[in-house]
Every structure is written in structure tokens, then in C-alpha cells.
Amino acid sequence: MTAEPSPAFQPVITAAILVIGDEILSGRTKDKNIGYIAEYLTNIGIELREVRVVPDLTDEIVSALNALRSRYTYVFTTGGIGPTHDDITADAVAAAFGVPIDYDQRAIDMLLERFPKDQLNEARMRMTRIPAGADLIANSVSKAPGFKIGNVHVMAGVPAIMQAMLDVVGPTLKTGAKILSETVQAGLREGDIGTPLAEIAKAHPDCSIGSYPFWSETGPDTNIVVRSRDPEKLALATAAVKAMVEAERSRLRH
Amino acid sequence: MTAEPSPAFQPVITAAILVIGDEILSGRTKDKNIGYIAEYLTNIGIELREVRVVPDLTDEIVSALNALRSRYTYVFTTGGIGPTHDDITADAVAAAFGVPIDYDQRAIDMLLERFPKDQLNEARMRMTRIPAGADLIANSVSKAPGFKIGNVHVMAGVPAIMQAMLDVVGPTLKTGAKILSETVQAGLREGDIGTPLAEIAKAHPDCSIGSYPFWSETGPDTNIVVRSRDPEKLALATAAVKAMVEAERSRLRH
Structure with a gap:
């Protein structure tokens, strides 16, 4: 019979959140994701150590993401993975990891569950561009997936969709002793x-x-x-x- | 008669927010200050470019504050200026600026408007420790002041008090062309x-x-x-x- 390890000997698992979006910085949209993710992580024994909010600018996203992903066990991003020109998160994440990005057949198949093929226009196809080597995160609300690359989980900004993605991601995470x-x-x-x-x-x-x-x-x-x-x-x-x-x-x- | 300068020629004034507090990172307290300050700044023609949330740890506060204050016109901090041992913002700000910190008679006089002298115990006196060279920011709600040093405005975390301080600070700020x-x-x-x-x-x-x-x-x-x-x-x-x-x-x- 093996004794449960003492909490003191369990590893500390850390995390950061990167919120991406001009609309949060302008005050037009009030963020609801930071508090939700913070509480979720605390409840499963992951210690949130830092949050950053940056605008929809590639250099800002790349530099914040590289600072955070080298420092914490996990990074969770929210925002910027929709179908419009200001959704640049996937490209910025690919740039941060130095990997190519392209249309991903797995993501296209997910969108086809919701949209007939003739509605997969250029804008919607934008949501199927995924950095090479990433795993997809299913989106039960509106199908367009998030993705995981390295220790970074890229999620939607719309709270209902982010929460559905976090429910998919949660069980895959290493967790430490709960505080x-x-x-x-x-x-x-x-x-x-x-x-x-x-x-x-x-x-x-x-x-x-x-x-x-x-x-x-x-x-x-x-x-x-x-x-x-x-x-x-x-x-x-x-x-x-x-x-x-x-x-x-x-x-x-x- | 002088023509109004074209918006294109007005300077762009930028800002960052630094939220200080374990309670935000644990999810126990849901931040209400980021959205409020963001909207306030947008309305007066200041562009909020970045937000960071850090724990109540001196090194984390110093390093985030130095990164932000060198990069933006203004920095606004919230949290960590109360009377208890976990309120370390004033000391961390002094450390970031490399200046001494001590009890400040102007701050003591403000607290004396609310508390009789025998209630100014060690804990409450903690709220009168102000970095050398700082200007005080009046607190119409509960008297204990915030302060301004360089381009950094240090404000309370309790939303009602932060908002009262921001109303004092707002009219002193340079503003650019409103977006x-x-x-x-x-x-x-x-x-x-x-x-x-x-x-x-x-x-x-x-x-x-x-x-x-x-x-x-x-x-x-x-x-x-x-x-x-x-x-x-x-x-x-x-x-x-x-x-x-x-x-x-x-x-x-x-």
C-alpha cells in the first residue's frame, strides 16, 4: 500500500492568462474570462501567477506569449480566433513558436458539421488556419476549434465558447496539490x-x-x-x- | 485666430494598468477596475495599451512596474495599499524607483480627519508610508491616500475608492485626441x-x-x-x- 504523497511534495503547477483584444483595452467589452479561468484553475490545483492583456497587434502578442510560456507551466490565451481580419491570434502564436500555419483539414471537418460547404467562405476558412503541430480543442458551441501548441492553450474570447473549451482542456492538465x-x-x-x-x-x-x-x-x-x-x-x-x-x-x- | 490642430497632429498618450493582488489571481475577487479605468481613459483621449495582473510579491511588482513605466505615458496601479501585512505596493513602488519610503506627515494628517489619534495604530500607520518625492492622491471615501510618483499613479483596489481617486487624477492628465x-x-x-x-x-x-x-x-x-x-x-x-x-x-x- 502506497501512502498518498504529502501536499508539500506535490509539484506546484503554474499558469498565466494572455487576453488578446482591443475591445478589452478600450473598455468597450468588459472581460469576464480572467475571473472565470482564475477560479477554475484554483479549483483544480493550478496556481495562476500572472495575467496580461494586449492589443490585436502581432508583435505585442508574440512578445507577451514568449515571456509567459517560458515562465509558467501553462499559458491560456483568450480572443482573436474568429473569422475577421482583426483575428490574428493563430498567426501570432505560429510566429511565437516559429512554425508555419496553414488550413487544417481537421478544423475544416469540424466547421462542416455546422456550415454547408458553400458557406465556408474565405472569412470562415480563416478559422481553420492552425499552426503546424498543434492539437485542436473542440468547440461544442459553434464548432470553430481552439488549439494547443507546446504549453499554450489558445481559446475563444466569447465567454460561453471559452468555457466550453476550458471544459475540454481541464481534464488534460497536470494538477498540483489544491490550495x-x-x-x-x-x-x-x-x-x-x-x-x-x-x-x-x-x-x-x-x-x-x-x-x-x-x-x-x-x-x-x-x-x-x-x-x-x-x-x-x-x-x-x-x-x-x-x-x-x-x-x-x-x-x-x- | 488659431485653428484647432488637426487630430493627426495631437500626440498619442498611452497608458498601462498594473493590478496587484493574489485575490484576483485566485479568482476569489473578480476584478472590476480594469474595465472601469479602460473606459475612463478612452473617454478622455488616453489609449490603454497593456494590462498586467501580478501577485503580492515585491519582485513581481517591481519588475512589471519598471517594464510598464518605461514604455507608456502613464501607469495606473490598483491594490495593495491597505493596512495589512499583505499590502506591499508602496514599498515595491519605492523599490522600483530606487527611492526611500517613510511615514508621511501629509498622509497622517489625512488619516487624522477620520481616526482619533489613539486609533492610528501600527496597521493604520502603514497606510501613511509614502515613497520620497511622491504627490498624494486624495481619498474622499476612507481618507488613506494613493500617490503619484513619476508617471505612476498608485490607487486603491476597492472599486469605490479607486474610482474616487481616479476622479482626482483624471483632470491632471495630459490627454490626446479622443478616439x-x-x-x-x-x-x-x-x-x-x-x-x-x-x-x-x-x-x-x-x-x-x-x-x-x-x-x-x-x-x-x-x-x-x-x-x-x-x-x-x-x-x-x-x-x-x-x-x-x-x-x-x-x-x-x-
Whole structure:
């Protein structure tokens, strides 16, 4: 019988998101993909370390993609794989990897499931251009696929399609120990607990402790979030936070 | 009488946003600041060119900030200027600029407008640490200020506070010719218009033409957004898009 490896010995799997699109930078479209992918990755034990948003310009995409793919286990891109002239992601990814790009019969077959052959015009055929050596990512919503090349997953920008693609990609990813978290609602202002909280953070170096102020029904309040890969260390730090909050509440009542 | 300078001769003012915070990368908090700042800048004639999201780690903040501030007219940061141990933005910004950081009497005076002196504990005093040479950005919501150093504006992460700070910062910024835009709702699928739209984009190089698919009440639809600093060129390209859409609609009806 083999024991489950301790969370401390499981590898840390990291990721970055590259959002591609002028419409996000102009503010015309409000991004919904970053938060969705971030939560998805956290839930399967992948640590999102960086996000970048760049315009529809080849040089910008190539340079951001090369910086991110050399640094993290996985990169997820969103946007720029549609049928119009401003959809340049596939070409930019091919350029970043230094591989050719061409019409891909597998992608054409996928589009033929939705469009009769006489509707596969030049614009729609643009969506079948795939960098050499890439695997396709199925699109159950509108058929035009994303693709995976190296450690980079290229997905659509439309949230419903991106989410369908992420459901395809998710089960293929290596995952690390899931980061566990506990939230303590303090019922106090952040400034009331900041000093003792810093001491707890110092005493529990294997936990990351975040403090997030918000307005509750009764006034200013703070959520303290304790995170760790190790359930025992998480429990110890959380107990310390709860005891501190109780003590501060009682102190401030007097 | 001096003629208004042509938009083509007004300088292009660029910007980047640096979002600082583990809570955004974990997906626990969904960012609302990127879209808000993007729209704000577009409306006053500043072109947002890049966004990065980094964790609460000094090295990551310093390296992203130095990359962005050397490249764009302005950088706007959000997050990490509160009273707790995980609020390290001010120190990281000081490190990026290579200047010392210390308690700032102007910031202390601002906090004293809200807190009696005996409540200015170590945690709250943390919010008065300001890099040497920085100007403060007033915070009408909760008093603890942001600051401006060089071309970098350091703002809070809580949206209501960030927005109040941006209202203070906005009127101090250099602005360029505002990018004007026209939206044409095609009533057609993106793939139906992609080919002729690419020709229009090529014929109107001073306009940027984006195509954004969505689902309307009657099925798949596309918004075509034409953008330019020059109102005449914008009008010409928009007219070409409208004529093309009419022609394609009529063609597809037959």
C-alpha cells in the first residue's frame, strides 16, 4: 500500500492568462474570462501567477506569449480566433513558436458539421488556419476549434465558447496539490486587526494570509482568507486568526 | 485666430494598468477596475495599451512596474495599499524607483480627519508610508491616500475608492485626441461579413475596425466597431461598412 504523497511534495503547477483584444483595452467589452479561468484553475490545483492583456497587434502578442510560456507551466490565451481580419491570434502564436500555419483539414471537418460547404467562405476558412503541430480543442458551441501548441492553450474570447473549451482542456492538465482556503469574517475594520494579523502571518510562513475589506450590512468589515496546501497548517493558522479576532472584538467593546 | 490642430497632429498618450493582488489571481475577487479605468481613459483621449495582473510579491511588482513605466505615458496601479501585512505596493513602488519610503506627515494628517489619534495604530500607520518625492492622491471615501510618483499613479483596489481617486487624477492628465467610434449592428453572422470587411479595413488604414460577435434576440449577430481620431475618416469608413452590410443582407436574402 502506497501512502498518498504529502501536499508539500506535490509539484506546484503554474499558469498565466494572455487576453488578446482591443475591445478589452478600450473598455468597450468588459472581460469576464480572467475571473472565470482564475477560479477554475484554483479549483483544480493550478496556481495562476500572472495575467496580461494586449492589443490585436502581432508583435505585442508574440512578445507577451514568449515571456509567459517560458515562465509558467501553462499559458491560456483568450480572443482573436474568429473569422475577421482583426483575428490574428493563430498567426501570432505560429510566429511565437516559429512554425508555419496553414488550413487544417481537421478544423475544416469540424466547421462542416455546422456550415454547408458553400458557406465556408474565405472569412470562415480563416478559422481553420492552425499552426503546424498543434492539437485542436473542440468547440461544442459553434464548432470553430481552439488549439494547443507546446504549453499554450489558445481559446475563444466569447465567454460561453471559452468555457466550453476550458471544459475540454481541464481534464488534460497536470494538477498540483489544491490550495485549500478558510475565510474568517472579522466583523472589524481592517485597520483594527492589521497589527496582530501581521504577527500571525509571520508565525505561519507556510500559509498565505490575505485581508480583504468590504462593507457589510452593519458597516466596514474584513474577510481574512487563510490559504495553504497543507490542511493541518491551514487549520492551525485559521484557529490563530479566529482567536485573534475574538480577542480584538472583546478589546474594542471595552 | 488659431485653428484647432488637426487630430493627426495631437500626440498619442498611452497608458498601462498594473493590478496587484493574489485575490484576483485566485479568482476569489473578480476584478472590476480594469474595465472601469479602460473606459475612463478612452473617454478622455488616453489609449490603454497593456494590462498586467501580478501577485503580492515585491519582485513581481517591481519588475512589471519598471517594464510598464518605461514604455507608456502613464501607469495606473490598483491594490495593495491597505493596512495589512499583505499590502506591499508602496514599498515595491519605492523599490522600483530606487527611492526611500517613510511615514508621511501629509498622509497622517489625512488619516487624522477620520481616526482619533489613539486609533492610528501600527496597521493604520502603514497606510501613511509614502515613497520620497511622491504627490498624494486624495481619498474622499476612507481618507488613506494613493500617490503619484513619476508617471505612476498608485490607487486603491476597492472599486469605490479607486474610482474616487481616479476622479482626482483624471483632470491632471495630459490627454490626446479622443478616439471616436461608431458601431454598426450587422444583423448577420461574423463569418458572413468577414471577407468584405477585411477589404474595407485595408482601404481605410487610418481607422481601426473591430468585429464582435454576440447573440441577439433573433440569433447570432455582429457589432462592427469603427474607431479613428479623425471624424471625417471615421464617417467614410462607417459609410463603407453600412453599405457592405446592406449589400450582404440583400445578397443573403436571395
